[in-house]
Amino acid sequence: IFSIFAFATCGGFQGETTLLVSCKGVVNKTVTAAFAYPFRLNAVVFSAPDPKYCGGTWTDVYLVGNFSSSAQFFVTLAALVFLYCIAALVVYIGYKHLYQQNSKFPLTDLAITVITAFLWLVSTSAWAKALADIKMSTGASILPGIESCKAPGTTCHFASVTSMGTLNVSVVFGLLNMVLWGGNIWFVYKETTLRNQSNRISQSP
Secondary structure (H helix, E strand, O other): HHHHHHHHHHHHOOEEEEEEEEEEEEEEEEEEEEOOOOOOOHHHOOOOOOOOOOHHHHOOOOOOOHHHHHHHHHHHHHHHHHHHHHHHHHHHHHOOOHHHOEEEEEEHHHEEEEEEHHHHHHHHHHHHHHHHHHHHHHHHHHHHOOOHHOOOEEEEEEEEOOOOOHHHHHHHHHHHHHHHHHHHHHEEEEEOOOHHHHHHHHEEE
16 A cells, blocks of 8 residues: 555655746746656746747757656556555465465565665655755756756846655655565565475474
């Protein structure tokens, strides 16, 4: 269920960055740049402050950075893990006798569990780093890099950016998934022949 929350809190996010622009014939005009998953910020452009683009001094202003790979990796993993959990639940409930009789099933389950725990670690770390960069690329620090704001007679002030609390929560859910899958390795291991072989070796004189 935590994989659903990780998927929803990241994949469903929508936000915007707002600036106040004053230029020729315009005073404190609000310009916005709307961004959302998968966070290809370099394709997001601010709205123009006026139809004449500040007397010709305003050019299109784009946000910086493309964080789609980290975001899509995180969301795709969450979706695949959710589907795997449904399939595993069906096997455990409806075909438990086959799971117990065939040693390959527990070993496969163990391998998938180990890989999934590792992937949660990698994807959450990558997404956490990307989120920190997204905050930088949509916050007040973007002002010095906007050339249009340096034109004579033009001033820009950072107004606001959408709260990214839900994205912070998505990182927390990623860490929870990593811990849960990591802890589940032991319980799956107990069902495998590897555990039985280990017990026989330890009990042998």
